[in-house]
Amino acid sequence: MFEKTRDIFTHLIHPILFMYLAASYIPSTTTSLLSPLQLNILLSPSAFVCPSNLPLDQEEKQKEIWFARFWAIYGPELQKNTSPTVAPLLQRVHGIVLDIGPGSGEWLPLLPKNRITKIYGVEPNKDHHAALRRKIRECGLEGVYEIVPVGIEDLEEGGWIKEERVDSVITLFCLCGIPRPREMIGRLYGMLGEGGVWVLYEHVRVREGRWVGWYQSAMNLFWPHFLGGCELRRDTGRWVKEAGPWSQVELVQPVNEPEYQVVPHIQGVLVK
Template sequence: MLEQTRDVFAHLIQPILFMYLAASYIPSTISLLLSPLQLNILLSPSAFKEIWFARFWSVYGPELQKNTSPAVGPLLQHVHGIVLDIGPGSGEWLPLFPANRISKIYGVEPNKDHHAALRRKIRECGLEGVYEIVPVGIEDLEEGGWIKEGRVDSVVTLFCLCSIPRPREMVARLYGLLGDGGVWVLYEHVRVKEGRWVGWYQSVMNLFWPYFLGGCELRRDTGRWVKEVGPWSQVELVQPANEPEYQVVPHIKGVLVK
């Protein structure tokens, strides 16, 4: 009983510790922008948060990849053909992509502060000429001529749908870009199921979480939105088996086939 109580407490305190970890990068980010003085960024909350989060994620992203690659790696083996890699950040997942089955990857990353690290990872993985960084959001892919409706073979969303604007609209746009028989590989955190006390706690945490984690939202019903966006020939989405019912940041993972 005591051991379970400790485990529950560890899960409840985890989001607070994670926000504290993110906040610890604020002083060094300010120092970075003071020399040379970059007032245009320091006086712009949105620009500052992008740089702050990019610096934090450049350290934490690889740790996340290391901890979850045993679950994500097998999912990525379904990826093939023309790929939309949504929110690749610093490219921590690229080593797990099956390069021999891919003809083109469009990395949709509007945060330019991630691009330098992403380019380095592209070179390390030998994907130059295959991986192209797209510096716009999902809403601009068609209008910018990057990709046409129904021309994508694979969509990859790993820990990114939590922070995109207008998520239900963007999910619908991605579904439209995916061709018949195309696959959508997904690993995301989602809202706690209704009726659980931890859902109340998750709602409280979500009052603060987006301000510390680059606009990320804890309470998005991503799994339901993706499943209901249109007809699928195959849906395999599950919660990781090692997550207890009191998980404050639960996840779903799996593959959908259009």
């Protein structure tokens, strides 16, 4: 009984500790902005967490720099902890690939290069691009992997995706932070060709009727401000399933996650 109580407490305190960890990167980010060219980003009443009267692009730029610095450290740790589960899923990827929100490129080493002809890495946060380029070189993907510096909403309109359809979509820990998620998920479904695969590993909202859902809702009041706009309460699994008809759906919650998991996940592959 004591062991379970301690485990529940650990899961409940984890989101708070994670937000504290993210906040610890504010001082180093502030220091990095102490240059004549970036003082206009730093000198604002909003700092990094609270809403302000700043122009949206300036306020968001602050958060992008902060989150990029944080993710450069945490992203590889996340990859190391979840790669035993994610690696087999990525072996289903093939052909022309849309890699949504690749960040610093933590997952690139797990991609089956012999099955891929082209990868479009859709990463609008330019503060990730330097690290992503290094990872592309390390993985021997130069000429195959193209960084696309826009959001999903601008892929077709901006002419970035020349092909009418793609063969694979990868979304790993990214759909929690995109704007207008249901609309963007629908757009990604439309870009996926018949027989194409969607590889997914995302955190989602707690299932209805569970007491921990109330706690997750409370945490979500603060979480997006510390984690680059990430949302805890998105019903991503259902939205992807409802994006259109699928010939195959293999989505499950990781078996090692207890019922009191504050940040539960969903993983798997869908085939169009």
